[in-house]
Amino acid sequence: MAQSDVSNWTEVAEDWIAWVRAEGHDAFWAYRDAFEQFVGQGVGAGLEIGAGEGRICRVLQGLGYNMTALEPVAALLEAARAANSATTYIDASATDLPLASESFDLVVLYNVLMDVDDLDASAKEAARVLTLEGRIIVGIVHPIFDVHMAWKSGETPPPYFEPQVLDTEVAANGLQMRFRGWTRPLSAYVNGLANAGLFVSRMEEPRPDPDHPATLRLTERNSVPTFLWLELRRFSHSNET
Numbered sequence: 001m002a003q004s005d006v007s008n009w010t011e012v013a014e015d016w017i018a019w020v021r022a023e024g025h026d027a028f029w030a031y032r033d034a035f036e037q038f039v040g041q042g043v044g045a046g047l048e049i050g051a052g053e054g055r056i057c058r059v060l061q062g063l064g065y066n067m068t069a070l071e072p073v074a075a076l077l078e079a080a081r082a083a084n085s086a087t088t089y090i091d092a093s094a095t096d097l098p099l100a101s102e103s104f105d106l107v108v109l110y111n112v113l114m115d116v117d118d119l120d121a122s123a124k125e126a127a128r129v130l131t132l133e134g135r136i137i138v139g140i141v142h143p144i145f146d147v148h149m150a151w152k153s154g155e156t157p158p159p160y161f162e163p164q165v166l167d168t169e170v171a172a173n174g175l176q177m178r179f180r181g182w183t184r185p186l187s188a189y190v191n192g193l194a195n196a197g198l199f200v201s202r203m204e205e206p207r208p209d210p211d212h213p214a215t216l217r218l219t220e221r222n223s224v225p226t227f228l229w230l231e232l233r234r235f236s237h238s239n240e241t
């Protein structure tokens with residue numbers, strides 16, 4: 001099945017804005033404090049690739065970074081701008097960044113790499129714009145969570161090893177969202193990033209705030225990891241042959 005990451009997200013832009021901005025609804029808010037600790041306070045130029053309506057940029061600005069929000073869906077980029085999420089806004093795809101090499105101290109891809117059609121090109125572009133001493137923060141839906149969800153709703157064990165198209169509709173709290181993207185094995189992420197010249201310097205399988213409404217609603221989040229966070233740095237030379 002042909003995928004088009006940007007057109008998929010263009011179709012659901014308004015649903016996504018409502019989904020992430022509803023008080024206590026989206027799971028991220030139960031992980032926000034842990035995410036802030038994972039990234040830590042800092043200074044310098046930050047870039048979020050696939051910034052959506054800007055919530056992660058707003059968190060990163062709060063940590064001290066001077067953020068650029070990059071997002072290919074016009075309605076989302078405008079929502080990010082209207083919420084004063086960053087200092088600079090760029091309409092572009094992860095696969096072709098209109099940015100100078102080695103120009104950002106922090107590059108963040110939060111819940112984006114499982115949505116892009118071309119993981120390897122996105123990883124290479126993110127690595128290219130990172131300073132030599134910089135860090136990349138990647139958040140993905142944990143591949144084990146994809147397996148868990150598919151197994152829960154299916155009759156046969158879901159395939160893990162090959163990338164699969166993900167297309168699922170979720171409704172809760174009077175909100176709806178269609179999530180389309182990919183389930184990929186963990187090795188696809190780590191090796192895609194390694195081929196871009198990056199190594200994992202830290203990894204977190206975060207636990208949600210136990211008292212948050214999203215945690216209480218989705219009880220499996222207490223026992224199965226929902227997200228996986230990676231901190232990556234540049235090899236002094238490319239790992240690619």
Ligand SMILES: C[S@@+](CC[C@H](N)C(=O)[O-])C[C@H]1O[C@@H](n2cnc3c(N)ncnc32)[C@H](O)[C@@H]1O
Pocket residue numbers: 005006009010020049050051052053054055056070071072073076092093094095109110111112115116117
């Ligand atoms: C799950 S949302 C995450 C948004 C934001 N990072 C957040 O956590 O709120 C996925 C985002 O990836 C963006 N996206 C999809 N394809 C993309 C591409 N090729 N390049 C950059 N961003 C892309 C979508 O438009 C959407 O904003």
